[in-house]
Amino acid sequence: MDPGWLTTALILLPAAGALVVWIMPLRPFAVGSTALLFALAEVALWIDAAARFDFDQSGLQLAQRQSWFSDLNVSYHVGFYGFSMWLVGLTVVVLAAAIGYAFWAGRERPRAYYGLMLLLTGAIVGVFVAQDLLLFYVFWEAMLIPLYFLVGVWGGAGRLRATLVFVIYTMAGSLLMLASIIVLGLSQGTFDLVESGTNGSDWIFLGFVAAFAVKAPIFPLHAWLPGAYRESSPEVSAVLSGVVSKVAAYGFLRIAIAKFPGPTADLRTPILVLAACGLVYGSLVAFRSPDLRGVIAYSSLAQMGLITLGLFAVNDLGLNGAVLQMINHGLISATLFLLAGAIERRTTTGELGALGGMARGRPALATVLMTTGVIALAVPGSAAFAGEFAILAGVFRTGYGYAIVGAAAMVLAAMYMLRLISAVLHRSPGPSVSEAALDLRPAELTVIVPLVALLLALSAWPAAITERSFASSPPIPNKGSVIATTEAGQLLMLSKELAAKGQSP
């Protein structure tokens, strides 16, 4: 008995929470705690779903399907693959942390705020579990609506411009994807992702890639990124860079690569080159960024470049590494943004020049930031190291040049991350750091420490994810004769053989 209702419940529970928060006349404190309660219930629900999920079995699980409109074969079809299970886990955890942080920090107009956060949770979970192209698009767009409000209403001084640029970029990509979805769905006769076969059209492929590349973002489509990440409140930035960017990477994996083996093989080189450029460019700009959020934002650009490298390596190592790195980076950048928010609250600035010396007398802050930063710069033994190593090993088989660029970028990552750590914690106290600035409060620690603990757990056991993302079969649901005829398919087969010989990360 496949409890498919669990998947639907994962989408509907936060949405129901949003309605409760909006409609029930609760006091401000009760609003925040209700929202947090719903977010934690969502985490519990995910744990239940993960416990029922059989990671050794390939194919869709916890699936539920209901026709939505039959004349064009569009259905409400949801379900989990191994990798989507992890990404949903990341989503619910980061969103719960973000809601917890907002609850602690306090937000104006709490009912609207928490309702939108919960709605965002449901929408993102929906994207990861949707198995129908149109449903995927619906959740994809539904995600943008709460984000638009969250950045636009609760953002900083430059929020109007930031939201405008963010929405225009995102929608330009999304609408190209809509055109691609229509063409793909109608030409296949169904919009179902599991049923539909592969397609060989480069143009349709590019429509999808446009949407994902903007959302990720992939260099040079990142112009919306600094504004959106800087102007949002810290927990929204955490969600944007931690989770929303992963939606794009998921799209690459689930649709662009899985449905378009031919175009992937054709257009892989330019995508890999752009990803590598983004990796280097993001790292360099992060190294030169004058403020905390800038460093984290551009490091996010770099990391998405790295993840894209792993995905478009299209072999087991690269794909497994990319999924692991998605989770790692989601947790890392969420933690860093929340920490940045905590620091900004204490010093009223994120300018690195005005910070410094915060380690003295603030052991909790120093420990947490140091731990996260060290994991982020992929020190050997950390989860990020495992992820990046697998990605580089995977992409090495595609072309050693990419691996060299990637390895160089790891050095750059160490540079920007150490710069951030020392600029905040070490040196002499900056002009904005007063003696009275407190250490992390217990409430903040309860939000941030679980994220760090998860990172440490993953560092100890990265195989929890790498061995449980793609079961025995690759992510491409309809592998076999169709896909084996293409270059990408051959690559996959090759990688399977190599993996069978015991060459795993």
Place this chain on the structure above:
Amino acid sequence: MILLALATPPIDWAALAPPLALLAATGVNLLVAVLVPRGDRRVVGAFVALAGFAGALVAAAILFDQSPNGHGVIADAIQRDRLGAFTAMIIAGSGILAIGTSYREPMSDDHIAEYYALLASAGAGMVFLATASNLITLFLGLEWFSISLYILCAIDRELVGSLEAGLKYLIVGGFGSAILLFGSALVYGATGAIEFDRIAQVVQQQSLSDDALLVTGLALMIGGLGFKASAAPFHMWTPDVYEGAPTPVTAFMSAATKAVALVLMLRVLVTAFPQEARLWTVTVAAIACASLAVGNLAALVQRNVKRMLAYSSISHAGFMLIAIAANNALGARALLYYLIPYCAMSVGAFAVVAARERELNRPVTLDNLAGFGWERPLLGVSMVAFMLGFAGFPLTGGFVGKFYVFSAAYEHGWTWLVIVGVAATAVSLYYYLGVIRAMYFRPSEELQLATDPETAAKPPPPFSDTASGVVAGGSPPPERALQAAVTAALVVTVGSFFAVQPLIDAAKKAASSLPF
């Protein structure tokens, strides 16, 4: 006696029930205007009109159920089919919402009963027109509702621009009607037939498809209907009339007029001119592209919300014309489905504008919407839904409508038209989201009431009345009727997203009246 020689055709009263219900409401309201005491006319008039529209809605629903096989009635002057009944339901629904919007419109009580009489009469004309099956009834129905609307636009003599709007609409609309009439005459001249299906037969039998007279007539007819649907390049009157007319009238016009004009265009083109399809599909597609371009680009720079919505309605005419240009069953379905959320969103959006207008007692601009969303949660959330729906976001029927329209264009083999539509949608986001930005992102302290030319000269003293005696920003009495209308529109907008299957089934049944 010569009269005996004229055989009167049998009358199918059931087919005529929707327009008759509305005509009855018109008649009663004209009596209300003279018999009911002045103070009660507003209530009585509104309820009579409401009864008329509700009656028409019920009658149309029954007619929809009872007419699975479309056939001509009353000497084939009108068509009793599901397409007409479906359109009648949309028009009646829009009318009901428009009455809710009208209820507290600050109009003098002098002509309030006539206002409702004309509203019902315009609805009757539209419902009748939706069933037209020959060139005479086509023109008759068109003029019937147009004349009612000319007066409705100009009815509020105290409103700046209302009279101008009425006059402009009269002149340009008259021109449009004349073009349609001329086109009809040419088509009749070429074929000798007035019934739509007879025209198609004659064209086929006598192979007239390249006949210059027929093609010219067809072009003029498309132009004439384009005027009513406010499609570019026949849209010139739209912004001025929409802006000047009383807002409830604009709401009704933008929804119902467009619905009936587009459905009729579909009916005429598909039933009367199937042999000319290679010509009119391209023409309609070109008009659609022009409407999308003009509507979207002009809307980008508008500050007045009514004017912006007027341009947005031009661009939506473009979207729906794509469905007509597709010339397939999917396109017909797409158009009929699209009309449901579109009409709800359109009436709803204008209703919200009307509410704000009454609060401020001045035209609503993007600047004086600041903070509105927080002050009026229900209206604010509804306006967000309408704007997102217009922009084709999911969780509103606007998304599914656009999806169907693009699918129809793709099925016709016109991927380029899909791309044009997608590009137009992308542009439209700027101004639709601009409304949301104005309502929520700007705090109400930014509200600059002094920008009004009348009060700009002197700084507004605090706590004093504006010229009209309404405290700006003060809280007017809650408008239950308007709130109910907006809520209903919201329910339709969002509900049509979830309940696609039943609505598309109904649209499919309605579209089966057409020969695809």
